[in-house]
Amino acid sequence: MKIRIGITPDVSNDHNVVAFGTYVKALECVDALPIVLPYTTKDETLEELIALCDGILFTGGVDVDPKHYGAEKKETCGDVEPYRDELELKVFGLARKAGKPILAICRGIQLVNVAMGGTLYQDLPSEAPSEIAHSQSEGKFEPSHWVQVLADTPLSDLAGAGRMVANSFHHQAIERLADGLAVMAVADDGIVEAVYGTDAQYLRAYQWHPERLVETHPQHRAIFEDFIRACRELAR
Numbered sequence: 001m002k003i004r005i006g007i008t009p010d011v012s013n014d015h016n017v018v019a020f021g022t023y024v025k026a027l028e029c030v031d032a033l034p035i036v037l038p039y040t041t042k043d044e045t046l047e048e049l050i051a052l053c054d055g056i057l058f059t060g061g062v063d064v065d066p067k068h069y070g071a072e073k074k075e076t077c078g079d080v081e082p083y084r085d086e087l088e089l090k091v092f093g094l095a096r097k098a099g100k101p102i103l104a105i106c107r108g109i110q111l112v113n114v115a116m117g118g119t120l121y122q123d124l125p126s127e128a129p130s131e132i133a134h135s136q137s138e139g140k141f142e143p144s145h146w147v148q149v150l151a152d153t154p155l156s157d158l159a160g161a162g163r164m165v166a167n168s169f170h171h172q173a174i175e176r177l178a179d180g181l182a183v184m185a186v187a188d189d190g191i192v193e194a195v196y197g198t199d200a201q202y203l204r205a206y207q208w209h210p211e212r213l214v215e216t217h218p219q220h221r222a223i224f225e226d227f228i229r230a231c232r233e234l235a236r
């Protein structure tokens with residue numbers, strides 16, 4: 001049986017969901033079964049769905065509403081989706097409680113940091129200006145900036161310590177890191193690009209989009225393979 005991964009979707013104000021095909025394809029590349037989660041307010045439904053899944057993937061998307069980390073929404077903050085915030089914060093809590101491995105990408109790293117008590121830059125160009133274009137102009141499937149992988153972290157075990165390429169499609173980032181998370185990669189301007197959970201539960205989060213590099217860059221494919229390996233160990 002394939003490893004089943006629940007994917008968080010975009011949620012419209014009508015409670016309709018949209019899942020991005022790139023995540024589906026990346027999971028298929030590592031022989032996993034993608035399952036798109038619906039929007040619901042029923043904990044019982046989500047608990048049963050999460051129990052069916054071997055791991056949960058938090059995907060990219062719009063900005064998390066700053067109210068979830070106790071901040072006023074600035075003019076520079078982008079669009080928010082209240083029902084997606086609600087769904088993902090609930091799924092995160094339930095998945096943590098169920099001990100499921102978690103992989104979080106782009107908005108996902110921000111959501112995880114907020115869910116665990118951290119805060120975000122609402123807009124990097126105005127709050128933390130740098131030489132690095134975190135909203136890259138290169139194509140969707142091209143890498144753009146370097147990241148420094150910190151030694152003795154789960155990512156250095158996978159990709160080696162030192163520099164690796166990443167892509168970059170974000171205007172927000174982690175400001176104050178939540179307790180329970182540790183940094184495993186930073187950009188040259190110090191922006192946090194990858195974190196992991198410091199307890200025993202598998203939790204890895206990336207500010208870039210490894211799912212777009214799975215077919216072309218082995219270090220990024222390894223990120224997905226490692227997640228599936230962790231899910232398989234627990235599923236046995």
Ligand SMILES: [Mn+2]
Binds near residue numbers: 133
């Ligand atoms: Mn970046």
